[in-house]
Amino acid sequence: MITLNKQDIKPVFSADEIDARIKEMAALLNDEYKNEEVYIISVLKGAVIFTTDIIKHLTMPLKLEFIRLSSYGSGTVSSGKVNAVDISLPDLNGKHVIILEDIIDTGHTAQFLTNFINHNFKVKSYKFITLLDKKSRREVNINPDMYGFDIDDKFLIGYGLDFDGYYRNLDYIGYLEE
Numbered sequence: 001m002i003t004l005n006k007q008d009i010k011p012v013f014s015a016d017e018i019d020a021r022i023k024e025m026a027a028l029l030n031d032e033y034k035n036e037e038v039y040i041i042s043v044l045k046g047a048v049i050f051t052t053d054i055i056k057h058l059t060m061p062l063k064l065e066f067i068r069l070s071s072y073g074s075g076t077v078s079s080g081k082v083n084a085v086d087i088s089l090p091d092l093n094g095k096h097v098i099i100l101e102d103i104i105d106t107g108h109t110a111q112f113l114t115n116f117i118n119h120n121f122k123v124k125s126y127k128f129i130t131l132l133d134k135k136s137r138r139e140v141n142i143n144p145d146m147y148g149f150d151i152d153d154k155f156l157i158g159y160g161l162d163f164d165g166y167y168r169n170l171d172y173i174g175y176l177e178e
Helices: 015-033 048-055 109-120
Strands: 009-013 038-045 062-070 083-084 095-106 125-131 146-152 174-175
Touching: 015 048, 015 095, 015 125, 038 048, 048 062, 048 095, 062 109, 095 109, 109 125
Parallel strands: 038 062, 038 095, 095 125, 125 146
Antiparallel strands: 009 174, 062 083
């Protein structure tokens, strides 16, 4: 069992910074979609806190779905292989779809999801939104339609991001000092 020692965690984004950026992102989405129905698809487990916080500020009618993918396992670096644990979705044909993810790192998960949606549905519109964009680690040519913060190549924890299942409950994002 890991003991949480907050002295070893160096903050990168505070709870207030995250909250302010999420409100900005939600305002942009509200302007774009107005009263059109949107399907929000949240990638478990990492994006669940980001998802619940952003949808509180969305004003359009929405339906919320969850999928579960994995590319990290218990390591600190993406394996580059996406494991689709549960990707069952309703009929998204003709719908506005927004994928919410915690972080785009190598881009393999974003590419996998984009290909999955495009191969299985003819959606009205599609957006891939991530809280964190780690461009320095990108291995595939894919970029989010919107992101909260551009980040350096550090292994981050907190606000849904974990290390071997721990630290998701922090209300800020930081990294473990080595």
